[in-house]
Amino acid sequence: MNSYVAQINLASQPFGRERAQTALLVTICGVLSVSLLIWMYLIIHTHQRAALLHSRISQERAALAQVQREQNQFQNIIGRPKNAGVFSKSVFDNELIARRAVSWTKVFEDLEKLMPGNVRLVSLRLPQVVAESEGGTNHIQLEMTVGTQDPQAYVELLKRLQASPLFGATTMLSEQAPSQNDPSFRYRLSVPYAQKF
Numbered sequence: 001m002n003s004y005v006a007q008i009n010l011a012s013q014p015f016g017r018e019r020a021q022t023a024l025l026v027t028i029c030g031v032l033s034v035s036l037l038i039w040m041y042l043i044i045h046t047h048q049r050a051a052l053l054h055s056r057i058s059q060e061r062a063a064l065a066q067v068q069r070e071q072n073q074f075q076n077i078i079g080r081p082k083n084a085g086v087f088s089k090s091v092f093d094n095e096l097i098a099r100r101a102v103s104w105t106k107v108f109e110d111l112e113k114l115m116p117g118n119v120r121l122v123s124l125r126l127p128q129v130v131a132e133s134e135g136g137t138n139h140i141q142l143e144m145t146v147g148t149q150d151p152q153a154y155v156e157l158l159k160r161l162q163a164s165p166l167f168g169a170t171t172m173l174s175e176q177a178p179s180q181n182d183p184s185f186r187y188r189l190s191v192p193y194a195q196k197f
Contacts (some may be wrong), residue, residue, distance in 0.1 A: 102126060102140065109195065111144075114160040114167070120147045122186060142193045143173070147184040156188050162193055168192040 078087055111121060122145040148154050161167040169192065176186040 050142055107142070110164075110166050110193075114164055115146075115159070116148075116153045116156050116160075118150055118153045119146050119157050120148050120184075121145075140193055141190055143188070143190050145188045146181070147186045149178075150186045151185055154185065158189075166194055 045059055077083060107124070111124075115121065124142060124144040126140060126142060146154065146157065158170055161170050170189045170191040173188040173190055175188075
């Protein structure tokens, strides 16, 4: 019976560590392969998102251009001489609507609460119909003339208007000194007013 026995001479052929090296190389290759796949996924995903973003930007630009074209068409129609009368009538109608939206009774009630006893209201008008936004609250501008024989009372009125939640900082438009016919100082001022119902 012949048997083949492999003889290993450890002195001339030392035991190799091929298994450990192979396992290490396989692990490194696996990690690098997974990293490569992840990077490829991220690159493809980023390109897709960039393409989608470019597509949306193009759509928004096209929509903006369409709106601008329509706006230009409307402005050309409004700007025609034959439409000027209709446009001015529309502005006039809007001003009337806005003026009627202000309750003058409420305006006088709110002013009466703030007016010092020795200050009288000479005139009151609403020069600006368009509401202004100031600090998130809509305001209209009131223009009024007040008269007093004591200038300190006018200063007191300004302080009260400034501190009021309905009114605000005033702008003095003109001042008139006493005369022989009228012994009082007259002050014309503009003040924002937020009417509450």
